[in-house]
Structures are given as structure tokens and as C-alpha cells.
Amino acid sequence: MTAASSKPDLFSKFDPLIQQREALLASGVEDPFNLVMEKVLSPTQAICNGRETILLGTYNYMGMTFDPDVIQAGKDALDNFGAGTTGSRVLNGTYQGHRAVEEALKEFYAMDHAMVFSTGYQANLGIISTIAGKGDYIVLDIDSHASIWDGCKLGDAEIVPFKHNDIEAMEKRLRRIPEGAGKLVILEGVYSMLGDIAPLKEMIAVAKKYDAMVLVDEAHSMGFIGPNGRGVAEEQGCLEDVDFVIGTFSKSVGTVGGFCVSNHPKFEIMRLVCRPYVFTASLPPSVVATAATSIRKLMHGANKRQHLWENSRTLHGGLTALGFELGTSEPQSAIIAVLMPDLERGAAMWEALLHEGLYVNLARPPATPAGMTLLRCSLCAEHTAEQVQTILGMFKRAGKTVGII
Template structure:
């Protein structure tokens, strides 16, 4: 085909275009990428397992029933019949999707109703829905900053925060994980008049530790920096009525923006921001990943509205979740497993070597337990883990089964004798003592 400009000249002369060859094909790296195939050949590929049936604490996968300790369905609401019914009712009323952005033709009453409920729940003036939690972080971080601004980012923040930081116009200043001293040193070097915001996970998604919000917020305040908390793993888990870490510490007023997801305790998908009306209003008109994408399906809004209600009404879920969590912390530690600094239902089991972690996960699956390994870059190099997380709806028998499987496989693979394991165990930082997490309930003392 001859390509010509509007003035009629050849844009790419035909002879040159047919002779031109790239130095290497763009897709060569794809053909050369054989890590998944090698893991499959060893029978230890742990990802993309197709699930046939799912009823919360157990799933049917590759023809067998296995106990799920790899999901974030903390309160067991993803499969609650009332939530499913609410999603179906919203679908019947509005249809499957909105086929348009909230900005233009896809703004439903049920979206606004959910935003009002979330703002009230978070005790903030306003809230804004996003199609995913990833987009909520991206939307806030890409719209709020200009050249000359700074984001102070915890080094172990979730990838969605890191990506949002990278895409923003601000300069990123990483600080040591959960360290108010490191944050202070970084902030002290920045121009006093520059726009600054500290961005952090409330509960860290891999280590399960809780952000030291009171100290970190005090430092931020000293230097006039705004504060942003990602409550993805804290929502429904910690704080009065499961409002997250900022509320848990009685510091919701010092959190300028709170981000949450529907993809964990609320059992669905989607995300939101909660904050002052003018800030939310600004993001609503500036965030490209909010404006240039279709609005969340009605089923999501309907289902999440119902799970938000159940989460607050059925306090036993948080009570059971913490019973299971404390039990698993104690049992894993007493069996000699290194579970790092976790204080929450996210319980990482240290393995160290990546390939061994893959073998471990496969053996768990063969023994009726669904859990996946996390390797670099999700965790530090050489600190591969089996990431487990617990639910309110796990039974004592299921948890016993999980513990027995871990113990048997760790022996079989001689995990504790491994050099890589010993090295990784030495490198894991010591636990920062928090005040104990208060008993869940409306009147949880802070």
C-alpha cells in the first residue's frame, strides 16, 4: 500500500518501507519469556488456577475442594446470598452496565446513594467511586499534584500507590517502611512552601503490619504535609465498625484523604476516595481514570451497598475474624514459622527461596489448601512468602487442616534448615509494638 500525505507526496517511499527491517522484533522478548513454561514443566506454576465453584472459605478448583486462604474475603461477604440478591436486583433495575462514563451518561442514582453511604460511614464530607481500588489511587495521585510538589511514599506501599505516584507530576520521595524518623528526615530537606503529601497503606498488603499513623501523622503535620491512607486491607477489619486504621487510632480528622476498596471485606470490586467536599469535587472533574472509563456496573453498587450495611450490622464477623487471626498468629509462631511483623489477618509465611515457595504452594494445593506465593517485586528479593489471609467464616476444622498441611510440607521441604530461609529471617525487621488492636464493636476504645 502506498501511503501519501494530503499534498500527495509519499510519506513512506514504497521501496524503503519494503526493505526496512527492525533490528529486533518487538515481540522477541515474548517468545523468549519462558519462566511460566519452566514452572509449568516442573508442575509448580501457582497462578491463574481456574476456580469452578466458590462458596467463600472453600472453592472447587481443578476438580477438588480446597480451603481458600489466598483471598481477601475477610468477612465472608462475597458469597452472602443477601449481597448476591442485592446485586441481582440492581441488575434487574438498571441492566448489566452503563455503557458510559459517570461524567456523561453513566451516572446512576445507585452510584450516588453508595457515595453518600460511604461518606457517612467514613465520617467525611464526600466520597467518589472508582471502577477499581487501583484506579482510586491512580485518580487521586494523578490529579492532585503539579510540578514542584512532592509525594512521600512508604517503601512497602502497594503497587497501585507506587504506580499512581509514578504517573503524577510530583517528585516521589520514598521513606523507610513505617518509619517516622525516616519521614522526618525526608520532609526536613524539602522546600517549606512546596505542596507535599504522605501516602501510605493503613494495613500493608504483604507484611500485614499496621501503619504507625499517630507518629507519622504528627510528623506530617509538623511539616505541613497532607496525609493519604489506603485502607484496602483495613476496611471491615480494624477500627470501630471496620472503618480502618485512621479511625482505629482516632485520627480520621488527620487523614485528608481515605481510600478504600470493595475488593476485600466488601466482597466485590471497585474503590473509593473519601475526603473534603472541595477535594472530592476537584478529583471528580480531573481524574482521567474516572472520567475516561465506563462507570461501575449497577450490580457492584447494589451489592456493595448491601455488604456495607451487613458489615456494620453483623459485628460477630469482625469478632470471628480476629479470633481466627489471633489463633493463626499463635499457632504458626508456636510451630516455628516466621510470620514477620503481621498484626492482622494477612499472614505471610516466610520461605525465602522463590522456587521453594512455588513448590510449597503446589504441595499445599495437593494437600487441599489454596494459597499463592508472593515473590519479588511484591516482596523484597530473597524473601519469598506464602501469603495467607483469614476470614470470619473459616471454621476451626479448616484452620487445623491448614496448619497441619503447612507443618507437614515445611518438614518435607526442610524449609527451616535452608540457608536462604535463615538469611531472609535475619533480614526481616523487628516488630514495632503497637497498642493491642481493640476488640471490634461500635464502641471500640481507641
């Protein structure tokens, strides 16, 4: 292998991260960002490094990845429509299944319009960059997901961030925007790193006071928060005041893809003007078939939602009792963040848990807020009560071994 050149090039800006990664691996820790699952046994178990492992680091909140009806729908679509569409939705890429999944979304959210993208990232990228452009203003939470920030940059609007979940700070930003300018407020239902929720009802009321449109990303709440699983906006009784709901199929739905639902009467023009929708291949028939089947089953998922909340309360309470510092004072979602003192001990804790037979996510800056290192636990409705108790035992042993508790 040729030694890396000392001459600066386009990769030089990554040198600090490269050195940090090399130092971490040199300490003997397994690469926490390159785990291979050799076999997935169920929504909650897999074979990792040759041993059976409990999965607590996926976004498979409702456990739909192995639902028999969902799998059969995908197999049937493969047989009847082939492996892919080889085209954009506006050309040859709209099959019967794409319309079916959009109909399922409209029914799920009780909204007039639904538009499906190839990923959740593309949904944010496409909708935000298309509706807010040069001369418009986007007011958004500083902890917004990377796809939201990238959508803002692509659209060339004025970006005005405010302190996380701070209603007063958001209003101050809105107050300063010139009268008559186009305004879009972007919020998330559940923030994916700490698992905390937004005070959407109050924030949306402020946004409407200043005649701003509102986009809410419900990626991490769809399926299990709210009476019908429509997310935090439904739970807080303000869904009808949201102009655009963004979501993904890669969390509770259990497959891949993204979407936007809306009641705006002009929404359908987005299919002709949204570049990340127009200029990319549509989802394969098997993927939209699994998504449509999953979404329709989630409409009747009350028992699963209840069990997932039970799991969240049990794990949050148990970890708190063991002495771990958590990202929220009480369980607010299916995400529970366990804060670590630094990256080195966070990586050591991650590896100790993996050796116990538990997989979680090691999250580090810049993905995390305020320079935190944390272990992110994502619960599933298919985790049994016994598995949650086993998980608590694993955290206790690993925490003592590493010196975190």
C-alpha cells in the same frame, strides 16, 4: 507454533522472567499464577483441579461474597437497570445506585465526600495523579502498592520514598522539601505482603508538622480493623487528621470497585478534573448495589470482626509453634505471611498445600519487599475454628514433605 525470534524486540526485557517461569514449570510444579477455580462453594471453599479446597488466598476478609442480602441486591439491580451503564460518571454513567453507594461510604466513614471508581487501582491512580502534579512533592513508604507508585508517575510530581514504616526517615525527607511546595504524604494502613500495620498516628503527626496533606490507603483494613471497621487510622485515633482515605470494594466489601472519602471542602471538583474517573465507564448497576448493601451490613459487623481476629491469632500462633518463619512477630491483620527460603521451595510448598486441599498465594519479587518469596495467607471471618485447625495440619504435613520445617 513459530519459534521465538532471537532478534531483540520490545519483549526482550522480559526474557529473565520468562526463563525463570519456564524453569519453574519444567521442574514439574503446577503454575501457581494461573490457578482456575472451577466452582466457588462459599467464601472459604472452592473446587480447584477437581477437588474441594479451603480458600486461604483471597481478600474476602469479611466473607461478604455469598451474603444473601448482597446477592439479592445485585440480582434486583440487574433486573431493574440492566447489565451496564455504557458510559462515564460525568455523562450517562451515574445511576441511582452510584449515588447510593457513595452515601453508604459517607455514612460508614462519617465523612462529607465520597467518590467511587471502577477499581481500587484506579482510585489511587486518579486521586494521587490529580492532587499532586508538577512542582509538588510526594513522600511515600518504599513498600507502597503498585497503584500508588503508578499514580505518582502519572501525576509527574517529585517522588521521595522513605524506608518502610520509618518515622525518622520520613521526617528527614519532609524537612528537605522547599518551603511553600505542595506536599502529599502517602501511607497504607495494612501493607498487603507482610500484613504489617503502619504507625499512622506518629507519622501523620509528623506530616502535619510540615504542612503536608495525608492520604492513607486502607484497602486491607477496611471492614475489620477499628471499632467501626474504618481501618488502622480509626484504630489509632487519627482518622480526623487524614485528608484522603482510599479503599476498595474487592476486599472486605466482597465485590469490585474503588473509592476515596474526604472532608476537604473542595473535594467535589475532583469529579471534573480526575482523568481516571472522567474517562472510564462507571461500575455496572449490579456491582454498586452489592457494594452499598455490603457496606451497610459491615457497619454492624462487630461479631464478624471479633471472630476474624480470633482466627488471625490462632493461625499465627499455630504456624509459629510449628516452626515457620512469619512476616510479623505477632498478628497485626488478617494477612499472615509465611516466609520461604527461595522461589523453588516456595513453589513446592505452594503445590504441596494445594495437594492437601489448601489454596494460598505464592508471592515473589518484585511484588514482595526485600526480594522475599512468601506464602500469603488471607483469613476470612467465615473460616470456622475447625477449618483453622485443619489448615494448621495441612501446613504441618506440607512443611515436612518439602523440608521447610
